[in-house]
Amino acid sequence: xxxxxxxxxxxxxxxxxxxxxxxxxxxxxxxxxxxxxxxxxxxxxxxxxxxxxxxxxxxxxxxxxxxxxxxxxxxxxxxxxxxxxxxxxxxxxxxxxxxxxxxxxxxxxxxxxxxxxxxxxxxxxxxxxxxxxxxxxxxxxxxxxxxxxxxxxxxxxxxxxxxxxxxxxxxxxxxxxxxxxxxxxxxxxxxxxxxxxxxxxxxxxxxxxxxxxxxxxxxxxxxxxxxxxxxxxxxxxxxxxxxxxxxxxxxxxxxxxxxxxxxxxxxxxxxxxxxxxxxxxxxxxxxxxxxxxxxxxxxxxxxxxxxxxxxxxxxxxxxxxxxxxxxxxxxxxxxxxxxxxxxxxxxxxxxxxxxxxxxxxxxxxxxxxxxxxxxxxxxxx
Amino acid sequence: xxxxxxxxxxxxxxxxxxxxxxxxxxxxxxxxxxxxxxxxxxxxxxxxxxxxxxxxxxxxxxxxxxxxxxxxxxxxxxxxxxxxxxxxxxxxxxxxxxxxxxxxxxxxxxxxxxxxxxxxxxxxxxxxxxxxxxxxxxxxxxxxxxxxxxxxxxxxxxxxxxxxxxxxxxxxxxxxxxxxxxxxxxxxxxxxxxxxxxxxxxxxxxxxxxxxxxxxxxxxxxxxxxxxxxxxxxxxxxxxxxxxxxxxxxxxxxxxxxxxxxxxxxxxxxxxxxxxxxxxxxxxxxxxxxxxxxxx
Numbered sequence: 100x101x102x103x104x105x106x107x108x109x110x111x112x113x114x115x116x117x118x119x120x121x122x123x124x125x126x127x128x129x130x131x132x133x134x135x136x137x138x139x140x141x142x143x144x145x146x147x148x149x150x151x152x153x154x155x156x157x158x159x160x161x162x163x164x165x166x167x168x169x170x171x172x173x174x175x176x177x178x179x180x181x182x183x184x185x186x187x188x189x190x191x192x193x194x195x196x197x198x199x200x201x202x203x204x205x206x207x208x209x210x211x212x213x214x215x216x217x218x219x220x221x222x223x224x225x226x227x228x229x230x231x232x233x234x235x236x237x238x239x240x241x242x243x244x245x246x247x248x249x250x251x252x253x254x255x256x257x258x259x260x261x262x263x264x265x266x267x268x269x270x271x272x273x274x275x276x277x278x279x280x281x282x283x284x285x286x287x288x289x290x291x292x293x294x295x296x297x298x299x300x301x302x303x304x305x306x307x308x309x310x311x312x313x314x315x316x317x318x319x320x321x322x323x324x325x326x327x328x329x330x331x332x333x334x335x336x337x338x339x340x341x342x343x344x345x346x347x348x349x350x351x352x353x354x355x356x357x358x359x360x361x362x363x364x365x366x367x368x369x370x371x372x373x374x375x376x377x378x379x380x381x382x383x384x385x386x387x388x389x390x391x392x393x394x395x396x397x398x399x400x401x402x403x404x405x406x407x408x409x410x411x412x413x414x415x416x417x418x419x420x421x422x423x424x425x426x427x428x429x430x431x432x433x434x435x436x437x438x439x440x441x442x443x444x445x446x447x448x449x450x451x452x453x454x455x456x457x458x459x460x461x462x463x464x465x466x467x468x469x470x471x472x473x474x475x476x477x478x479x480x
Numbered sequence: 481x482x483x484x485x486x487x488x489x490x491x492x493x494x495x496x497x498x499x500x501x502x503x504x505x506x507x508x509x510x511x512x513x514x515x516x517x518x519x520x521x522x523x524x525x526x527x528x529x530x531x532x533x534x535x536x537x538x539x540x541x542x543x544x545x546x547x548x549x550x551x552x553x554x555x556x557x558x559x560x561x562x563x564x565x566x567x568x569x570x571x572x573x574x575x576x577x578x579x580x581x582x583x584x585x586x587x588x589x590x591x592x593x594x595x596x597x598x599x600x601x602x603x604x605x606x607x608x609x610x611x612x613x614x615x616x617x618x619x620x621x622x623x624x625x626x627x628x629x630x631x632x633x634x635x636x637x638x639x640x641x642x643x644x645x646x647x648x649x650x651x652x653x654x655x656x657x658x659x660x661x662x663x664x665x666x667x668x669x670x671x672x673x674x675x676x677x678x679x680x681x682x683x684x685x686x687x688x689x690x691x692x693x694x695x696x697x698x699x700x701x702x703x704x705x706x707x708x709x710x711x712x713x714x715x716x717x718x719x720x721x722x723x724x725x726x727x728x729x730x731x732x733x734x735x736x737x738x739x740x741x742x743x744x745x746x747x748x749x750x751x752x753x754x755x756x757x758x759x760x761x762x763x764x765x766x767x768x769x770x771x772x773x774x775x776x
Contacts, residue, residue, distance in 0.1 A: 141600060142602060314494075321482070347616075
């Protein structure tokens with residue numbers, strides 16, 4: 100009996116011995132830190148998720164040779180679904196114990212995730228969630244949450260001003276997804292600015308799973324608006340745009356950063372030819388940081404990076420810069436660093452967080468022409 | 481004049497949507513007729529129809545009539561399998577067990593096919609089978625897609641009508657829906673007739689799936705849920721178990737959906753459809769055409 104108990108303990112003793120030997124070896128290498136990314140790798144905005152994952156991994160790759168820590172990426176798929184996103188955030192925070200989170204990408208997921216991250220004191224930078232509610236809730240700033248992009252009130256008013264002043268359009272119709280914070284917010288901000296100089300003749304909503312827009316389109320077409328504003332993601336926009344053209348409506352269409360996907364033109368065909376959308380950056384931006392990023396990204400993935408890749412890269416790079424600048428990897432110090440950071444030179448422009456944690460940045464106006472997206476102009480805040 | 485044209489145009493929009501609902505509602509109603517079961521997996525068979533059509537068009541480049549026939553056979557076979565695997569072992573069990581099983585089958589199909597190795601949960605663009613042509617008339621305009629939908633739906637309905645009221649199998653189906661035991665005493669193979677009913681209902685859903693894909697060119701694994709529920713409402717509205725009822729219910733739901741968007745607000749659309757369901761269940765649970773309890 101006694102002998103047996105001794106035999107049973109042999110594997111355990113080997114383990115302990117091994118640990119004693121390995122531990123000092125390990126301490127010579129860099130400390131390990133986990134960094135989380137929440138992004139939609141599947142679902143209705145999957146190209147966004149893929150781009151942002153590429154941007155995230157590219158940032159880690161560049162950081163690794165010179166950085167202070169060994170970063171272990173933890174990537175979670177949110178399917179562009181708020182519940183999935185919240186589950187992913189809880190898993191990253193409680194199980195994987197990440198130091199900070201990059202993402203989520205869309206506002207409707209970023210809003211619940213930002214609540215969770217803020218409550219658990221985990222710093223989060225979203226690359227591209229533009230709804231104001233991500234960083235501020237009912238007038239209260241969520242101190243752990245930052246974003247590397249502009250917000251929808253700005254984006255919506257720029258689009259509306261451009262339609263009024265530059266394109267000299269008089270009437271507008273807005274069609275938006277009532278269950279999506281991003282779409283709803285952008286629709287409201289466009290409406291409030293446009294109605295100052297023109298008339299909004301239609302303000303129609305649909306639900307996430309709708310595919311038949313014939314009733315809405317027939318309703319709008321009787322008002323003959325000059326421009327139809329479609330603040331949604333590329334999949335829905337393409338579907339609506341096609342149905343608009345099939346119904347013989349010739350109005351110009353405009354949208355926001357949700358349009359930025361190669362899938363948009365693939366699904367919509369030439370329905371969107373001549374239409375405009377606002378975006379975070381244009382690959383035609385003349386800047387050494389941007390140019391090196393595009394070159395590297397292109398060498399790796401064979402395509403020109405879209406705004407989602409660039410923003411995710413910027414958000415991740417800022418977090419990594421923060422980790423290297425502070426003495427010990429603690430969440431509080433990281434937040435202090437981010438709040439004090441000035442003029443970070445990012446791919447999508449210079450980034451300084453304002454008192455709400457939002458980046459103050461310019462809007463790029465793009466036009467779809469001949470199956471390609473072309474740069475028109477940049478509008479500063 | 482302008483209002484009349486607006487009204488007509490919205491009617492056509494509603495008929496387009498309603499035709500697809502009618503095709504799905506028929507499957508609900510037929511299965512209810514023979515088994516007294518609400519087959520909740522029916523919306524997912526509709527989804528499988530859209531995907532089968534998608535693969536046949538993009539991978540095999542088959543002509544469109546072959547796509548329809550093969551899809552009907554495939555979804556019909558799936559319907560047959562579902563009945564054999566999930567519902568047949570429960571023959572004689574309380575109806576609530578069958579109902580819960582139906583919900584289970586529906587979830588199983590959705591999440592099985594949403595795996596990355598199968599259809600993935602992504603949105604997939606349905607190929608354009610033919611280019612869109614709009615025909616303008618003084619009061620309304622109509623696209624060739626809408627014409628195709630109306631034609632295929634009407635032809636399927638006529639064939640189904642002939643099948644049920646003019647053939648031996650149809651007579652057997654009607655007999656089974658009246659009384660299982662008496663029908664089997666008359667020498668009708670009940671199991672065979674039930675399988676046949678599932679097959680027919682599922683192939684109609686398959687047609688509906690392709691038509692839906694053609695009209696709204698974006699498909700995904702969860703696309704069957706809402707049309708499934710709305711078609712179920714359509715079947716109840718028309719009087720569940722009654723063939724003509726499903727058609728009338730489908731068209732009515734389609735038109736009311738469009739009219740709510742057109743004249744009230746697009747935000748209330750789904751709410752009002754569910755309100756109709758409540759209304760029917762409260763006031764006339766047997767539906768518009770339901771007198772006492774007429775079957776299939």
